[in-house]
Amino acid sequence: MSEASKHGPLPFAITLDVGSSLANKTGSWRTEVPAYVDRLPPCNDACPAGENIQQWLHHAEEAGYEAAWRQIMADNPFPAIMGRVCYRPCETACNRATLDEAVGINSVERFLGDEAIKQGWTVPVEAEPTGKQVLVVGAGPSGLAVAYHLTLLGHQVTVRDSCPEAGGMMRYGIPAYRLPRDVVDAEVQRIVDLGVRLELGTTVTDLEVALSSFDAVFLAVGAHVGRRADIPAGDSAHILDAVSVLAGLEEGEQPLLGRRVAVYGGGNTALDVARTARRLGATDAVVVYRRTRDRMPAHDLEVKEALEEGIRMRWLSTIAYAGAGQIKIEKMKLDETGFPQPTGEFEELAADSVVLALGQLSDLTLVENLEDVTIADGVVQVGKDLMTGHPGLFAGGDMVPSDRTVTVAIGHGKKAARSIDAWLRGTADERAARHELATYDRLNTWYYADAPATVRPRLDLARRITTFDEVTGGLDASTALFEARRCLSCGNCLECDNCFSVCPDNAVIKLGQGRYEIDLDFCKGCGLCAAECPSGAIEMFPERL
Amino acid sequence: MTQQRVRFYQIGSYAAGNRLLDPDQGSVQADAQRTNSLNSGHRACQGCGEALGARYALDAVMRATGNQMVAVNATGCLEVFSTPYPETAWQVPWLHSLFGNAPAVATGVAAALKAKGRTGVRVVGQGGDGGTVDIGLACLSGMFERNDDVLYICYDNGGYMNTGVQRSGATPHAAATTTTPAVGPEPGNNFGQGKSLPLIAMAHRIPYVATATVADLRDLEYKAKRAMEFRGARYLHVLVPCPLGWRTASNQTIQIARLATETGIFPVFEAEDGEVVGVSKIRRRRPVSDYLEPQGRYAHLFGAAPREDVIARIQAEADRNVRSFGLVDPRCRSMEG
Numbered sequence: 001m002s003e004a005s006k007h008g009p010l011p012f013a014i015t016l017d018v019g020s021s022l023a024n025k026t027g028s029w030r031t032e033v034p035a036y037v038d039r040l041p042p043c044n045d046a047c048p049a050g051e052n053i054q055q056w057l058h059h060a061e062e063a064g065y066e067a068a069w070r071q072i073m074a075d076n077p078f079p080a081i082m083g084r085v086c087y088r089p090c091e092t093a094c095n096r097a098t099l100d101e102a103v104g105i106n107s108v109e110r111f112l113g114d115e116a117i118k119q120g121w122t123v124p125v126e127a128e129p130t131g132k133q134v135l136v137v138g139a140g141p142s143g144l145a146v147a148y149h150l151t152l153l154g155h156q157v158t159v160r161d162s163c164p165e166a167g168g169m170m171r172y173g174i175p176a177y178r179l180p181r182d183v184v185d186a187e188v189q190r191i192v193d194l195g196v197r198l199e200l201g202t203t204v205t206d207l208e209v210a211l212s213s214f215d216a217v218f219l220a221v222g223a224h225v226g227r228r229a230d231i232p233a234g235d236s237a238h239i240l241d242a243v244s245v246l247a248g249l250e251e252g253e254q255p256l257l258g259r260r261v262a263v264y265g266g267g268n269t270a271l272d273v274a275r276t277a278r279r280l281g282a283t284d285a286v287v288v289y290r291r292t293r294d295r296m297p298a299h300d301l302e303v304k305e306a307l308e309e310g311i312r313m314r315w316l317s318t319i320a321y322a323g324a325g326q327i328k329i330e331k332m333k334l335d336e337t338g339f340p341q342p343t344g345e346f347e348e349l350a351a352d353s354v355v356l357a358l359g360q361l362s363d364l365t366l367v368e369n370l371e372d373v374t375i376a377d378g379v380v381q382v383g384k385d386l387m388t389g390h391p392g393l394f395a396g397g398d399m400v401p402s403d404r405t406v407t408v409a410i411g412h413g414k415k416a417a418r419s420i421d422a423w424l425r426g427t428a429d430e431r432a433a434r435h436e437l438a439t440y441d442r443l444n445t446w447y448y449a450d451a452p453a454t455v456r457p458r459l460d461l462a463r464r465i466t467t468f469d470e471v472t473g474g475l476d477a478s479t480a481l482f483e484a485r486r487c488l489s490c491g492n493c494l495e496c497d498n499c500f501s502v503c504p505d506n507a508v509i510k511l512g513q514g515r516y517e518i519d520l521d522f523c524k525g526c527g528l529c530a531a532e533c534p535s536g537a538i539e540m541f542p543e544r545l
Numbered sequence: 546m547t548q549q550r551v552r553f554y555q556i557g558s559y560a561a562g563n564r565l566l567d568p569d570q571g572s573v574q575a576d577a578q579r580t581n582s583l584n585s586g587h588r589a590c591q592g593c594g595e596a597l598g599a600r601y602a603l604d605a606v607m608r609a610t611g612n613q614m615v616a617v618n619a620t621g622c623l624e625v626f627s628t629p630y631p632e633t634a635w636q637v638p639w640l641h642s643l644f645g646n647a648p649a650v651a652t653g654v655a656a657a658l659k660a661k662g663r664t665g666v667r668v669v670g671q672g673g674d675g676g677t678v679d680i681g682l683a684c685l686s687g688m689f690e691r692n693d694d695v696l697y698i699c700y701d702n703g704g705y706m707n708t709g710v711q712r713s714g715a716t717p718h719a720a721a722t723t724t725t726p727a728v729g730p731e732p733g734n735n736f737g738q739g740k741s742l743p744l745i746a747m748a749h750r751i752p753y754v755a756t757a758t759v760a761d762l763r764d765l766e767y768k769a770k771r772a773m774e775f776r777g778a779r780y781l782h783v784l785v786p787c788p789l790g791w792r793t794a795s796n797q798t799i800q801i802a803r804l805a806t807e808t809g810i811f812p813v814f815e816a817e818d819g820e821v822v823g824v825s826k827i828r829r830r831r832p833v834s835d836y837l838e839p840q841g842r843y844a845h846l847f848g849a850a851p852r853e854d855v856i857a858r859i860q861a862e863a864d865r866n867v868r869s870f871g872l873v874d875p876r877c878r879s880m881e882g
Contacts, residue, residue, distance in 0.1 A: 018631055019631050020584065021627070021633060021634035024587075024588065061565060446803065447559045495563060495564035496558065496561060496562060496563050497560065497563070497571065497574070498560050498561050500562075501561035502561075502597065504596040504597040505587070506581050506584060506600070525795075526592035527794075528592055528597075528795070528798060528799060530796065531796040531797065531799070532800075534558075534560055
């Protein structure tokens with residue numbers, strides 16, 4: 001009985017106390033219910049090294065550079081190297097490219113990697129020692145990555161490499177103007193400092209012995225043998241191979257290329273060697289390639305930079321004969337299938353030397369005598385866990401079937417480490433199911449203002465073609481922050497408070513620290529929160545009746 | 546631009562707030578301590594634009610006045626769905642009298658507060674477009690003309706919605722309502738009729754007149770706050786899409802309001818002393834059909850026998866808005882679609 005009615009016979013309509021609308025649980029109207037979801041950002045999906053890019057950008061956005069760096073290090077021990085040489089599949093996949101320009105993920109990664117070197121950040125080994133011994137053959141990106149991850153998991157790792165210095169193709173393949181050696185030194189040293197035993201100048205020749213003295217072996221010998229082509233050549237023709245030229249340069253040799261250099265091939269190595277020749281004083285460096293630019297395996301950015309540096313391209317051409325001081329080129333045309341066919345038209349081209357960059361092969365003599373290891377197409381066949389047919393013998397990087405990039409190799413290192421760890425412990429490597437992809441159509445891009453990407457500074461051309469100084473500069477703290485904040489946070493809540501604001505029923509509760517909750521007592525299921533979520537992190541599900 | 550936007554978070558965002566912002570840079574709605582003037586449990590339809598607009602506006606006024614505010618409500622959806630006796634969804638002092646007299650009652654409240662020396666308490670009158678442009682127009686014009694110290698807010702959903710979607714003086718041309726059905730050679734609401742109350746208010750030369758929509762929260766909050774910086778009669782006209790009357794999906798309320806501004810159908814501006822002083826530029830201009838087609842009240846203009854002629858007349862109205870208010874920045878993207 002209400003207060004008013006105690007005071008005598010008042011008319012009914014004013015006998016009730018004022019009540020709150022909260023008594024009316026409008027949640028019962030609902031046929032659909034919103035829920036916060038996490039979708040897989042396209043950058044993460046595309047990263048061969050399995051980085052959680054969006055998460056580290058999230059840290060970087062609030063200038064949490066160390067936290068961001070640690071997030072990268074969970075998957076990839078080479079942020080400063082990656083930030084220079086990765087071919088950025090993440091940026092190709094980035095949803096922001098559809099809006100204006102892709103987020104400069106790679107440039108932020110480089111900033112973080114350089115910052116870590118400057119600040120001396122390290123990663124602690126927290127796992128208990130397992131007492132297990134693992135041998136890694138090859139100190140390239142996949143070998144070092146596997147060593148890094150296994151060390152963090154508590155295993156004792158020994159890395160052997162026949163070269164005098166560690167880094168593999170990062171040191172002996174990629175020219176210094178793309179990847180300065182002090183960066184390689186710093187990131188390799190950080191891994192060694194974790195307790196990895198690095199035995200350089202040591203060639204593993206007997207795998208049987210190694211397999212018996214270690215609990216597991218990871219092979220990462222790379223692909224360091226230049227593919228040869230049978231080019232009819234005169235006695236005085238000067239023919240070299242690209243891998244040897246690049247590796248020799250690293251070991252202090254000055255290859256005698258002459259002033260006019262013809263490079264044969266269309267991959268990144270061809271461009272690397274042509275650009276290197278230019279820096280060594282060649283006035284004319286020509287890349288001879290049998291197909292067209294759009295069919296060239298080299299990455300577009302490298303082609304662009306090479307052209308800027310005055311490298312000439314001879315598309316649709318093969319070398320028919322190499323003589324002294326000149327070569328004979330045959331023009332090609334593409335048939336319906338896109339395959340080049342000879343035309344019978346020839347042309348002379350002045351060239352003091354010919355460098356072959358026709359691809360690289362792996363030296364697999366180490367596994368030739370192991371019966372249970374399968375070799376096909378010049379590479380070692382492995383399972384999904386990167387184990388060869390031989391129990392306890394794993395392989396990764398350029399010597400297994402894959403795209404031959406540093407990033408893929410690093411991804412192999414991480415994957416192999418998990419498999420090896422599981423194998424050593426006798427457990428299964430359980431991987432969480434992948435979330436649904438956060439595609440562009442899931443976003444409400446209205447809420448993102450236009451913001452063009454930050455351009456990285458670049459060395460002026462005169463210095464580029466005369467020195468091996470690094471071509472591309474890095475971002476500074478303010479531009480890195482700007483670039484990180486261009487991230488759209490696809491598929492994951494970015495804490496914009498839109499859902500909390502647009503609900504006509506106040507049925508979104510803001511819990512703080514980036515957490516929200518739907519108040520199901522009052523949510524009518526209108527779907528405005530989901531429609532107005534910029535990042536597509538809310539989904540409507542049918543209500544169970 | 547009417548205001549300097551916060552150009553920080555996630556590189557310049559149009560969202561309500563962000564984890565990277567200082568709390569005082571966020572919108573009122575992003576504040577977990579906002580008033581929630583209109584509380585949960587109200588009986589507005591799913592996705593109601595008016596419920597959203599009223600909370601946006603009154604929460605902003607509450608912050609601007611330090612919670613010293615009284616609201617006077619005309620009859621209409623907003624009153625009916627918020628106060629079924631004996632419940633109320635209002636968490637602010639709130640008063641309802643009749644359909645047509647809200648501006649006069651608000652004037653009275655302001656006069657009473659002045660008599661008591663409590664001029665620090667501010668008065669807001671509010672109603673739908675029916676109560677404002679039709680039934681309450683005489684009282685409102687009087688309130689403007691006397692320059693009474695009241696902010697009057699009209700939540701415009703273009704019709705009498707809770708009584709069954711009848712036409713009002715704010716119903717747009719060609720829109721179908723139950724009293725302007727989509728029949729005959731000129732289906733829907735007549736061209737040449739209806740009125741723009743923001744322009745009528747400006748003609749009174751009152752200190753402040755502004756328009757806003759639920760699609761631009763920051764702008765709406767700015768205008769509610771700006772209005773409280775003046776004394777005298779002020780008028781705020783807020784476009785609030787109605788899923789029921791406009792026959793749109795409940796999750797499209799904000800998107801439809803956005804399209805109303807991006808097509809030029811609904812110009813967003815502010816005026817002081819009868820002169821336009823600020824205009825929200827169109828960001829990505831769209832043809833009016835993008836706005837019309839998702840709405841069931843314009844369904845008769847599309848389909849098997851589309852009425853290109855009628856759509857062209859509506860486009861011409863939008864083009865006139867763009868011209869007369871200068872809605873397009875020369876640097877703006879061209880019309881898409």
